[in-house]
Amino acid sequence: MPTLDLDFVRQQFPAFAEPSLQGTAFFENAGGSYMCKQVMGRFETYFRQLKLQPYYPNSASSKAGDWMDEGYSALAPWLNVSADDIYFGPSTSQNTYVLANAVHRWLQPGDEIIVTNQDHEANSGVWRRLADRGVIVREWQVNPENGKLDVKALENIFTSKSKLLVFPHCSNILGEINPVAEICRLARAYGIRTIVDGVSFAGHGLPDFKKLGADIYLFSLYKVYGPHQGVMVIGRDMAELLGNEGHFFNADIREKRLMPAGPDHAQIAATKGVADYFESLYVHHFGLKGMTSPEQKATAVRSLLHDAEASLLAPLIEYLNQHPSVRVIGPEGTEGRAPTVSITVQGYEPLQLAEKLGLEGFFCGAGHFYSYRLLKALNIDPSLGVLRFSMVHYTSANDVAQLIDALDRLI
The missing domain is CATH 3.90.1150.10 (Aspartate Aminotransferase, domain 1)
Structure with missing residues (x-):
C-alpha cells in the first residue's frame, strides 16, 4: 500500500x-x-453552459440531463451499488424527514422502531415523532460511562413487533465506528430492517454498501468533498416498501419519489466531481495498470x-x-x-x-x-x-x- x-x-x-x-x-x-476542484469545475461549467431545465430535446438541455445522470452512475461504483440504488436530497436531515413519512406508509400502528441515544438528532428525532402516529419507539441506550452501544444488549430489545432499527455508523462526538455489518446481520436474522446514518463516516472513505448489509445508508456529500447534497442508498427490496413522497404523477419516476421539492440540477451534476476526485487518487497512487474492478x-x-x-x-x-x-x-x-x-x-x-x-x-x-x-x-x-x-x-x-x-x- x-x-x-x-x-x-x-x-x-x-x-x-x-x-x-x-x-x-x-x-x-x-x-x-x-470542496475538491473536480466538483468546483463541474459547478462552474454547469452554471455557465447548462443552467436551464434538463432533459428537454435540445443540445444544452440534453447535456444538462446527461450530467445529472452521471452524478448517479459515477458515484455508484465507489459504494458498490447500482445507480438505481442512489437517491439525492437537499441534506441528510431533510432526507430523514422524507424517509420517516415514506416508512410510515409501510409501518402499522403497534409496530416498533428502535432508535439510539448515540445518534445525531437527524437520525433520531424524526423516528421518535412517529410515536404520535401509533408507532412504538424503543431506545437502544449507550453505556453512560463511555457512550458505547453494546451489541449484546440489542437482542434483549428486539420483540416480535420490531420492524426497523436506526443507528449511526460512527458517532460525530465519540468518533467510534460501530460494527455495522454485525448489527445489520443480527437485525436481519430477526426480520428487522436497518437504516444507518453514515454522515460521520463517509468522509473517511465511502463504504461498501453490500458488505455492510444495511437496507438504507445515509450520508452527506458536503462532508465528502462535494456539494451540499444528502445521499440515500436504498436496497431495492426496501425501496419497494416506501411510499411515494413526490407528486402523485411522479410516483413511477424513481429519482423523484423521495424528493418532494424536485432535484437540485447543478448539485446532482456536480456530484460526479466527487467520484472524479477518488479516481484521481487511485490513478496517482496505484497507476493505470493497477487493480481494475470498481470494488x-x-x-x-x-x-x-x-x-x-x-x-x-x-x-x-x-x-x-x-x-x-x-x-x-x-x-x-x-x-x-x-x-x-x-x-x-x-x-x-x-x-x-x-x-x-x-x-x-x-x-x-x-x-x-x-x-x-x-x-x-x-x-x-x-x-x-x-x-x-x-x-x-x-x-x-x-x-x-x-x-x-x-x-x-x-x-
Whole structure:
C-alpha cells in the first residue's frame, strides 16, 4: 500500500491555495469538508453552459440531463451499488424527514422502531415523532460511562413487533465506528430492517454498501468533498416498501419519489466531481495498470485514506490522554475510531477554547453538534457541549503538531 501523497492531495483542493486561509489549519471537517476542484469545475461549467431545465430535446438541455445522470452512475461504483440504488436530497436531515413519512406508509400502528441515544438528532428525532402516529419507539441506550452501544444488549430489545432499527455508523462526538455489518446481520436474522446514518463516516472513505448489509445508508456529500447534497442508498427490496413522497404523477419516476421539492440540477451534476476526485487518487497512487474492478479501486482508496488518517490521529490522542485536565470522550485508542476527537477541559468552556484556538488559526468546533441526547447520557451539559477536532486525509502531520503545541500553551 503506497503512502498518501499529501502534496498531490492538497493540489486538488483550492482552499489550500486561498490567500485568506494561509496560516490556518482546518479541524472541523466533521461539520463539512473543503470542496475538491473536480466538483468546483463541474459547478462552474454547469452554471455557465447548462443552467436551464434538463432533459428537454435540445443540445444544452440534453447535456444538462446527461450530467445529472452521471452524478448517479459515477458515484455508484465507489459504494458498490447500482445507480438505481442512489437517491439525492437537499441534506441528510431533510432526507430523514422524507424517509420517516415514506416508512410510515409501510409501518402499522403497534409496530416498533428502535432508535439510539448515540445518534445525531437527524437520525433520531424524526423516528421518535412517529410515536404520535401509533408507532412504538424503543431506545437502544449507550453505556453512560463511555457512550458505547453494546451489541449484546440489542437482542434483549428486539420483540416480535420490531420492524426497523436506526443507528449511526460512527458517532460525530465519540468518533467510534460501530460494527455495522454485525448489527445489520443480527437485525436481519430477526426480520428487522436497518437504516444507518453514515454522515460521520463517509468522509473517511465511502463504504461498501453490500458488505455492510444495511437496507438504507445515509450520508452527506458536503462532508465528502462535494456539494451540499444528502445521499440515500436504498436496497431495492426496501425501496419497494416506501411510499411515494413526490407528486402523485411522479410516483413511477424513481429519482423523484423521495424528493418532494424536485432535484437540485447543478448539485446532482456536480456530484460526479466527487467520484472524479477518488479516481484521481487511485490513478496517482496505484497507476493505470493497477487493480481494475470498481470494488478493488474503492477498497484501495479507502485503505489509503484510512492509513493516512490513522497516522494523524495517533499523536493527538496520545497527547490528550496524558493531559491531566483533559477528558477524551469516546475510545482512548485509535483502533476502530475515526479521526474525530471530542474533549472537555477542566476549568475551560469548550467555546472559550475554540475561540482562543481560532485566533491562532486553528479552526475547530464547540457545542453539542446535534448529539444532544448522547451528551445528556454522558452527563455533559449540552448547552456547553464539547471541544471537537475532526481531521480527514488532507490534514497534515504539521497541522496536528502545531495544534498540540497550541493546546499545551493554552491549557
